[in-house]
Amino acid sequence: MTAAVAASGLAVAYGGGRPALERVEFELAAGSSLCVLGPNGGGKTTLFRALTGELAPLRGTVSVAGGRPAYLAQTERTRLDFPVSALDVALMGSLANGRWWLPARRSDRATARAALDRVGLADRAGDRFGELSGGQRQRVLLARAIVQDARVLLLDEPLAGVDPASAERIERLFGELRDEGRALLVSTHDVDSARAFDRVLCVNHDQIAFGAPADVLSREVLERTYGAEIVVLDEPGPDGTVRAVTVQHHHHDH
Amino acid sequence: MDLLEPLQSGIERRALAEVVLLGAFCGAFGCWVTTFRLSYPAESLAHGLLPGLVVAALAGIPLLLGGVAGVAVAALAVAVAGRDARVGSDTATAVAVTGLLGLGSLLALTPDAPARLEELLFGDPLGVTDGDLAAAAALALAGGLALVALHRPLAAVALDAGGARSLGISATAVRFALLALLAAALAVAVQGLGSLLVLAVLIGPAVAVRGHFSTPGRSMAAAAVVAALAGVAGIYASAWLGTAAGASVALALCAAAALGALVRGVAGRRAAASPSP
Ligand SMILES: Nc1ncnc2c1ncn2[C@@H]1O[C@H](COP(=O)(O)OP(=O)(O)OP(=O)(O)O)[C@@H](O)[C@H]1O
Ligand SMILES: [Mg+2]
Numbered sequence: 001m002t003a004a005v006a007a008s009g010l011a012v013a014y015g016g017g018r019p020a021l022e023r024v025e026f027e028l029a030a031g032s033s034l035c036v037l038g039p040n041g042g043g044k045t046t047l048f049r050a051l052t053g054e055l056a057p058l059r060g061t062v063s064v065a066g067g068r069p070a071y072l073a074q075t076e077r078t079r080l081d082f083p084v085s086a087l088d089v090a091l092m093g094s095l096a097n098g099r100w101w102l103p104a105r106r107s108d109r110a111t112a113r114a115a116l117d118r119v120g121l122a123d124r125a126g127d128r129f130g131e132l133s134g135g136q137r138q139r140v141l142l143a144r145a146i147v148q149d150a151r152v153l154l155l156d157e158p159l160a161g162v163d164p165a166s167a168e169r170i171e172r173l174f175g176e177l178r179d180e181g182r183a184l185l186v187s188t189h190d191v192d193s194a195r196a197f198d199r200v201l202c203v204n205h206d207q208i209a210f211g212a213p214a215d216v217l218s219r220e221v222l223e224r225t226y227g228a229e230i231v232v233l234d235e236p237g238p239d240g241t242v243r244a245v246t247v248q249h250h251h252h253d254h
Numbered sequence: 255m256d257l258l259e260p261l262q263s264g265i266e267r268r269a270l271a272e273v274v275l276l277g278a279f280c281g282a283f284g285c286w287v288t289t290f291r292l293s294y295p296a297e298s299l300a301h302g303l304l305p306g307l308v309v310a311a312l313a314g315i316p317l318l319l320g321g322v323a324g325v326a327v328a329a330l331a332v333a334v335a336g337r338d339a340r341v342g343s344d345t346a347t348a349v350a351v352t353g354l355l356g357l358g359s360l361l362a363l364t365p366d367a368p369a370r371l372e373e374l375l376f377g378d379p380l381g382v383t384d385g386d387l388a389a390a391a392a393l394a395l396a397g398g399l400a401l402v403a404l405h406r407p408l409a410a411v412a413l414d415a416g417g418a419r420s421l422g423i424s425a426t427a428v429r430f431a432l433l434a435l436l437a438a439a440l441a442v443a444v445q446g447l448g449s450l451l452v453l454a455v456l457i458g459p460a461v462a463v464r465g466h467f468s469t470p471g472r473s474m475a476a477a478a479v480v481a482a483l484a485g486v487a488g489i490y491a492s493a494w495l496g497t498a499a500g501a502s503v504a505l506a507l508c509a510a511a512a513l514g515a516l517v518r519g520v521a522g523r524r525a526a527a528s529p530s531p
Contacts, residue, residue, distance in 0.1 A: 100406055
């Protein structure tokens with residue numbers, strides 16, 4: 001079986017300088033999910049931009065099966081004064097079918113509505129996109145990525161700024177998308193949430209580790225990934241892996 | 255006074271047809287021009303194409319060809335001048351365009367030139383030929399079809415260019431299509447409204463409707479109607495008041511923009527003043 005997403009000996013650089021990300025080597029099968037962990041500046045976004053083809057590899061190769069991946073960028077740069085509804089934005093995902101010159105079909109509309117429902121925004125479909133909150137806009141853009149119906153989804157910190165209840169719903173959604181046979185790559189700063197993924201990739205300029213959460217989420221790997229930013233809690237978690245939080249997202253009481 | 259009086263002369267009927275055709279297309283299209291922040295480039299091209307018009311008038315070839323060539327030369331001049339990063343592209347554009355405007359005036363003001371500079375600068379809807387009308391109809395038809403076909407990619411890129419890219423829509427290609435349409439619109443519309451006033455029909459209606467409608471499509475339809483109505487109002491006003499037709503149309507379009515802005519301001523203040531539920 002060929003991998004849905006693969007990188008081999010990958011190095012990516014901006015301009016002529018030294019690579020921002022090096023020695024990346026992993027494979028992800030269809031129907032599985034990967035959590036990308038790393039500190040600020042670790043190279044998570046750089047990896048995604050290499051996978052979308054926006055950045056050409058300096059060395060090595062990347063491959064993404066099944067056509068253009070859906071991509072949810074970390075920083076949304078949307079025009080808030082542009083008059084479109086949340087539904088209109090979700091519907092833009094259907095442009096990925098290639099027939100951009102035709103109006104959206106009724107079935108596309110239904111798909112867009114369903115996607116808004118999946119991110120918990122069914123009741124905001126008619127609202128002006130620019131008048132939604134930041135977290136709501138992020139969820140509408142996630143809905144747009146879902147409407148795209150891609151085999152591979154690249155989601156760069158999709159839960160940043162999303163409230164806990166919505167985050168829980170969206171984490172369930174990740175599971176559903178994976179069970180539909182898609183490959184899912186999600187970057188996050190929330191080390192604890194990485195446990196729910198099939199694979200974890202730790203990057204900090206170099207690839208630090210890749211594998212199943214139980215193998216990867218060790219004190220040693222997390223310390224090498226995050227350096228001084230990590231607080232490793234000594235008590236082991238329910239599945240035996242260490243528990244840890246990154247300092248900038250310190251939200252555990254202990 | 256007879257309301258239909260302007261319609262009784264063939265000249266004025268043609269002028270009305272010209273402003274309605276140009277208004278319908280340019281009004282709708284102008285919504286994208288303003289959304290993509292192309293007002294200043296559009297003004298630059300409109301003014302910079304003057305030498306093309308003058309040369310065509312002097313050589314006795316159709317002004318439309320002069321307009322097309324003029325837009326191409328102006329776009330090239332702006333692009334070349336903008337390459338010097340130490341000057342900055344807006345300053346470079348201003349210099350290039352003023353230079354072209356000066357060149358056009360110089361050519362038009364030679365003693366043996368036919369005295370048509372005024373018409374080229376300020377337009378003369380009352381002087382449109384059948385050829386001009388055919389060009390305006392072709393622009394409204396072909397340009398309208400292009401706007402329909404490009405609607406979804408334009409909206410996707412306008413909302414966020416990076417996101418559109420991941421949907422397989424090239425922002426560069428979309429912007430290029432927009433500029434090509436802009437060049438065509440200017441080359442045609444300049445025949446009726448002149449190099450200095452043509453921008454009114456592209457920008458005025460879009461400003462008038464901005465913020466009043468909930469979708470880009472509705473804004474465009476409203477802008478088309480506003481542009482056509484303002485154009486007709488301008489022609490009527492010029493017939494009744496004996497004012498210059500091109501300038502009257504441009505003023506009517508700008509009055510519509512001011513009115514739209516005024517209503518927006520009042521509505522905004524009222525919304526701010528009313529207690530939230
Ligand atoms: N446009 C750019 N030009 C030059 N260097 C860049 C650019 N974007 C990122 N970098 C560099 O590449 C490295 C990796 O950045 P990247 O954005 O991939 O990190 P990240 O893991 O996504 O961080 P964060 O958690 O802050 O989103 C950093 O050292 C950064 O300075
Ligand atoms: Mg990032």
